[in-house]
Amino acid sequence: MSVILEAKHINKYFKKPVNFHVLKDISFQIKKGEFASVMGKSGCGKSTLLYILSTMDTDYEGELYLKNQLITGQDSTHLSHLRNKHIGFVFQFHYLLSEFSVLENVMLPAKKLAEKSLQEIEHNAIQKLKILNIEHLASKKASQVSGGEKQRVAIARALINDPSIIMGDEPTGNLDSHNAENVFNIFKQLSDEQGLSLLIVTHDEDFANKTDRIIQMEDGKILL
Amino acid sequence: MTNWSIILSIAKTHLLTKIKQTSIAALGVTFGIGSYITLVCFMTGLNTMLDDLMLNQTPHIHVYNEIEPSKKQPVSLYDNLSNSFNVIHSIKPKLSQKKIHNALPIINYLEHNDKVLGALPQVKAQIFYIAGSIEISGNLTGINPIEEANYFNMSDYIIEGSAMALQNTDNGILLGIGIAKKMALKIGDRIQVSPINGSIFPLKIVGFYQSGVADVDAIQSFTNIKTVQRILGEANNYITDINVKLYDIETAIPLAKTIEQQFNLKAIDIKTANAQFETGTTIRNLITYAVSITLLIVAGFGIYNILNMLIYEKMNDIAILKATGFSGKDVQLIFMSQAMIIGFVGGVLGLLIGFGLTSLIETIPFKTEALPTVETYPINKDPLYFIIGFSFAMVSTFLAGYLPAKKAKKIDPVKIIRGQ
Numbered sequence: 001m002s003v004i005l006e007a008k009h010i011n012k013y014f015k016k017p018v019n020f021h022v023l024k025d026i027s028f029q030i031k032k033g034e035f036a037s038v039m040g041k042s043g044c045g046k047s048t049l050l051y052i053l054s055t056m057d058t059d060y061e062g063e064l065y066l067k068n069q070l071i072t073g074q075d076s077t078h079l080s081h082l083r084n085k086h087i088g089f090v091f092q093f094h095y096l097l098s099e100f101s102v103l104e105n106v107m108l109p110a111k112k113l114a115e116k117s118l119q120e121i122e123h124n125a126i127q128k129l130k131i132l133n134i135e136h137l138a139s140k141k142a143s144q145v146s147g148g149e150k151q152r153v154a155i156a157r158a159l160i161n162d163p164s165i166i167m168g169d170e171p172t173g174n175l176d177s178h179n180a181e182n183v184f185n186i187f188k189q190l191s192d193e194q195g196l197s198l199l200i201v202t203h204d205e206d207f208a209n210k211t212d213r214i215i216q217m218e219d220g221k222i223l224l
Numbered sequence: 225m226t227n228w229s230i231i232l233s234i235a236k237t238h239l240l241t242k243i244k245q246t247s248i249a250a251l252g253v254t255f256g257i258g259s260y261i262t263l264v265c266f267m268t269g270l271n272t273m274l275d276d277l278m279l280n281q282t283p284h285i286h287v288y289n290e291i292e293p294s295k296k297q298p299v300s301l302y303d304n305l306s307n308s309f310n311v312i313h314s315i316k317p318k319l320s321q322k323k324i325h326n327a328l329p330i331i332n333y334l335e336h337n338d339k340v341l342g343a344l345p346q347v348k349a350q351i352f353y354i355a356g357s358i359e360i361s362g363n364l365t366g367i368n369p370i371e372e373a374n375y376f377n378m379s380d381y382i383i384e385g386s387a388m389a390l391q392n393t394d395n396g397i398l399l400g401i402g403i404a405k406k407m408a409l410k411i412g413d414r415i416q417v418s419p420i421n422g423s424i425f426p427l428k429i430v431g432f433y434q435s436g437v438a439d440v441d442a443i444q445s446f447t448n449i450k451t452v453q454r455i456l457g458e459a460n461n462y463i464t465d466i467n468v469k470l471y472d473i474e475t476a477i478p479l480a481k482t483i484e485q486q487f488n489l490k491a492i493d494i495k496t497a498n499a500q501f502e503t504g505t506t507i508r509n510l511i512t513y514a515v516s517i518t519l520l521i522v523a524g525f526g527i528y529n530i531l532n533m534l535i536y537e538k539m540n541d542i543a544i545l546k547a548t549g550f551s552g553k554d555v556q557l558i559f560m561s562q563a564m565i566i567g568f569v570g571g572v573l574g575l576l577i578g579f580g581l582t583s584l585i586e587t588i589p590f591k592t593e594a595l596p597t598v599e600t601y602p603i604n605k606d607p608l609y610f611i612i613g614f615s616f617a618m619v620s621t622f623l624a625g626y627l628p629a630k631k632a633k634k635i636d637p638v639k640i641i642r643g644q
């Protein structure tokens with residue numbers, strides 16, 4: 001199995017308000033098709049780790065590899081491109097552009113990537129919406145759909161460029177158990193059928209237990 | 225590689241959802257550009273009118289024979305006294321003529337100079353206008369009416385009759401309107417004139433002259449050169465003044481100097497004669513630009529403000545865009561395009577408003593004694609001002625958008641996402 005994401009000895013400090021060693025020597029790998037969850041007490045550094053892995057936060061020590069390529073120290077435009085092409089991110093709060101339609105929200109990262117024609121992008125976006133059972137919402141304004149639906153739109157958006165890995169920071173944290181179950185099933189299906197790698201932070205014991213592997217964190221360290 | 229269609233579509237959506245603020249920002253630019261164009265066209269129209277008033281009837285170089293004391297007194301010619309200190313009291317100018325010696329060859333010479341558009345002779349005479357028992361002193365100038373009309377816009381100041389009529393009428397006179405009013409004369413009437421020590425000549429009134437300066441109109445009249453020469457009893461080479469019009473006004477000063485040296489005459493160039501006039505023009509221009517630039521700067525601050533606000537409101541959008549793979553530069557371009565769209569729309573509207581207002585002002589009647597040819601307010605609709613106005617709109621919105629867009633570029637998405 002090929003390695004999609006690899007972290008080597010990641011350390012991070014917050015200098016303000018006091019010097020604080022938030023991530024301590026984090027090393028692990030995510031393989032292709034692996035569905036991993038991250039658990040740990042609130043404040044132990046899960047989100048901080050995810051921001052580093054997603055290349056949005058570059059202020060850390062250690063090395064990060066995406067598909068065996070070192071991405072630590074790359075310039076920000078290149079990192080944006082990597083993020084665009086290889087990483088899908090789902091937040092706890094459904095982060096959509098509220099003035100755009102559901103379909104436009106999903107299409108946006110693909111338009112930015114600009115590898116396909118507009119028709120293809122639109123076709124793919126509708127395809128992703130279908131996978132998530134929300135194609136009927138395509139033309140609705142993003143601000144006019146419910147929370148669970150928004151989260152599914154965000155997942156569709158994370159999928160649009162057929163990324164190598166999807167990262168989620170408590171993507172079900174704000175959903176009722178029915179919707180949470182739904183999202184889990186979607187993730188599971190993507191991992192099984194399309195060989196997508198997933199790294200999902202969660203507080204939900206049931207959710208984590210159903211994943212391939214649980215990464216347990218405590219005080220900025222990974223427990224093995 | 226920049227994907228403009230998506231950047232513009234995001235910019236457009238942002239602007240349309242904030243249509244009120246966007247419109248206010250654009251209206252700021254519209255107002256700035258509109259008033260700049262109106263002001264500049266109006267002010268330069270006025271300037272040009274005043275310049276024309278001055279320049280058109282003023283010769284670029286005026287050549288005449290000035291009565292002044294000789295610079296070299298006879299005593300300095302006497303060798304025996306050359307080393308002594310000579311004091312001469314009560315120097316009087318030599319009794320010389322007003323006549324320009326050899327005027328006709330000089331005119332001929334000047335007209336062959338390729339900087340010279342035309343060199344027109346004039347004969348100035350002091351006379352009395354006589355009607356019944358009234359005698360009014362005044363000036364009678366002999367001219368070539370048609371040429372004066374061609375080179376010095378004489379026709380603009382003929383309110384009744386024409387230069388042609390004067391040219392074709394032997395013993396005709398173009399009477400100053402002030403004299404005509406005083407003596408209650410109308411076209412076709414006869415007026416008698418008499419030189420200071422001479423006999424009386426009857427002249428036929430063919431038209432009225434109004435310069436706009438009441439003091440001039442009360443004494444000044446025109447007739448043909450031949451007629452004045454006859455009244456004065458002089459030969460047809462008696463010329464007192466030569467008025468030169470040049471192709472390029474900038475050559476007036478050097479040419480005037482050359483003429484003075486070459487012919488030993490007095491030659492006054494227009495720049496020296498009207499130095500204070502230029503100052504007025506400069507100051508009017510300065511005020512126009514100061515006011516316009518102030519308006520545009522105010523408009524620029526409006527745009528700056530609104531973009532800043534927009535960026536605070538769109539923090540989430542910025543974070544999402546960055547998280548999904550838009551680079552800082554993309555985000556910067558999105559906000560820069562918003563500024564430029566506001567500038568463009570506001571600028572175009574400003575051009576239209578400016579065009580409308582100037583067109584309106586152009587039709588407002590403006591009648592004044594001093595400017596007989598002016599019917600409406602003068603407007604100088606030079607396309608250059610529209611180009612400058614529009615460019616300024618784009619430049620100022622660029623500057624106003626630059627800082628907020630730069631800020632948006634630097635926003636750290638992690639901070640925003642964490643903040644939720």
Ligand SMILES: Nc1ncnc2c1ncn2[C@@H]1O[C@H](COP(=O)(O)OP(=O)(O)O)[C@@H](O)[C@H]1O
Pocket residue numbers: 014016017020022040041042043044045046047048049642
């Ligand atoms: N910008 C920051 N400056 C200082 N400390 C921070 C900052 N962001 C987070 N922290 C601290 O780092 C620790 C880890 O935060 P986080 O990664 O959000 O935890 P988790 O997601 O596991 O709940 C927390 O103690 C938090 O207070």
Ligand SMILES: [Mg+2]
Pocket residue numbers: 046047048169
């Ligand atoms: Mg967290």
